[in-house]
Amino acid sequence: MNEPFLDTWITRVMGLSSSSPAARLKAFERRQLDALNHIIIHARNHSRFYRKALSGISDIPLGDLKDMAALPFTRPADIQENPKAFLALSQGEISRIVTLNTSGTTSDPKRIFFTDEDLGRVVDFFTAVLTAIMNPGETGLIFLPGDTRTGAGDLIRTAMEAAQASPVVSGIIRDFRPAADLVWSTRPSLLIGMPVQILALGEYMKSKGTLPRIAHVILTADHVPAPLVDRVEDLLGARVLNHYGMTEIGFGGAIQCPARGHMHPRHPDLFFEIVDPAGHPLPAGQWGEVVITTLNRRGMPLIRYRTGDLSRMIDAPCACGSPFPRLDRVRNRQGATAHTPGRHGLTMADLDDLLFSLPGVVDFTACIQSKTDAGQAIIPTLDIEIMGLGPRTQRIHIDPGASPGLTMVLESGRLRMGSITVRPFDFSNTYVTKRQIQFNSHGFNSHGQTGSGNTEVQPTTTEKRFV
Helix, strand or coil: CCCCCCHHHHHHHHCCCCCCHHHHHHHHHHHHHHHHHHHHHHHHHHCHHHHHHCCCCCCCCCCCHHHHHHCCCECHHHHHHCHHHHCCCCHHHCCEEEEECCCCCCCCCEEEEECHHHHHHHHHHHHHHHHHHCCCCCEEEECCCCCCCCCHHHHHHHHHHHCCCEEEECCCCCCHHHHHHHHHHHCCCEEEECHHHHHHHHHHHHHCCCCCCCCEEEECCCCCCHHHHHHHHHHHCCEEEEEEEEHHHCEEEEEECCCCCCEEECCCCEEEEEECCCCCECCCCCCEEEEEEECCCCCCCCCCEEEEEEECEECCCCCCCCCCCEECCCCEEHHHEEEECCCEEEEHHHHHHHHCCCCCCCEEEEEEEEEEECCEEEEEEEEEEEEECCCCCCCCCCCHHHCHHHHHHHHCCCCEEEEEEEEECCCCCCCCCCCCCEEEEEEECCCCCECCCEEEECCCCCCCCCC
16 A cells, blocks of 8 residues: 555545645644534534534534534434434435334334435545555455445445446355355455355355455454454455444445554544543543544434444554544444343453354354243353354354453353354344344243243344445
8 A cells, every 4th residue: 555545535525735644634623623513503403303402502613623522412212213303404305215123123213314415425435445455457246235226235336436446246145156156256356245244155165175365355234353354364365354334324434444454434524432431522542432423414414423332543643654533443332232130241242252263153143041930030041053164063162261251241140151052054144133142031930930921132222234
């Protein structure tokens, strides 16, 4: 990479000068403040939700980026309750509506509205990313849904064509053989897909012989555990780049630097904050919840949207030379935390880091069984079903000591290990719903018989589709 990753694009879109990095950084902060004030005033004047939410805020326009802390948060439930209240343009100016069904069966869906300008900015971001990692004429194989106009695969296809590369949009993987044949026939320099699906495909191709060497892999749409990244890189000889985003903020959010750095955010269009559990802003370097404000979404602006995801901002210069702030790996999703009694928690990320480090594991499910007997709580059990490519089940040893999160809840006495089973992997359930810990609650009467049971999936704070 001959120049800082995405800096040329950021400088162009934000109208920054090509002066020293320090001068560009100061100009960058001024542009972000100007953009924040513009969208806050637009939202207050035209959105029913923000007209009410910001009615008590007198210090607008803001005088400093730190003044964002005085504004109220927007929460996922606000969008679920009344998505049309967020509209700041007429519905005739909206070109695409995405409906996100939440994990709970009784929860209202979230509806996200986009204008043509919104989608054009997403394409512009992806074009900058793809131009930086692909050469003209190279092929990119996209294992994401592509049958909907302006869907994830379609947006990336448009961006790849703008980067003078050749896109092949295959859709999500449904079967090993066609996907493997497509990799062999197209010989792509770039694969884009969902973490478990790409890992499973790599393991399958390895089992059938040698694998093609692929320059880059972009993993998206779920938490990306470090052990999974290591295995994909070993299998494909590729450099894996993590992508973070969500539909609510306009698909593209941040992409990992090819210089083995952190993630470069879509700065011209998004403003990132990190807050503690009480909502107080945290300085760079400290872990907390990611909060995002959309800077150019005139149709459906979101101000201080709480994502439920955990990360931190890095303000030291990147290894690539970029002076702009970056986002660390998203460590886990708060909404995917299964809480056991006593306020101890276990996250899917804790299990991801443990189980994907085991050879042959390509996916798993986890379920916490919580029971009561005559009103007395029984210690919940954690049942795990592991999926591999082999046709037969085999014993797999799991060492909880390799996962600090799992060790904590086991040693607290609030959770105990239950059954561990193994079955062959298939694509039937991958990404039908988001990967998360399930929670099953069962009651027992005084005769030991099961009472009315309730099986549910812990609701998540956001629904991410191509993210």
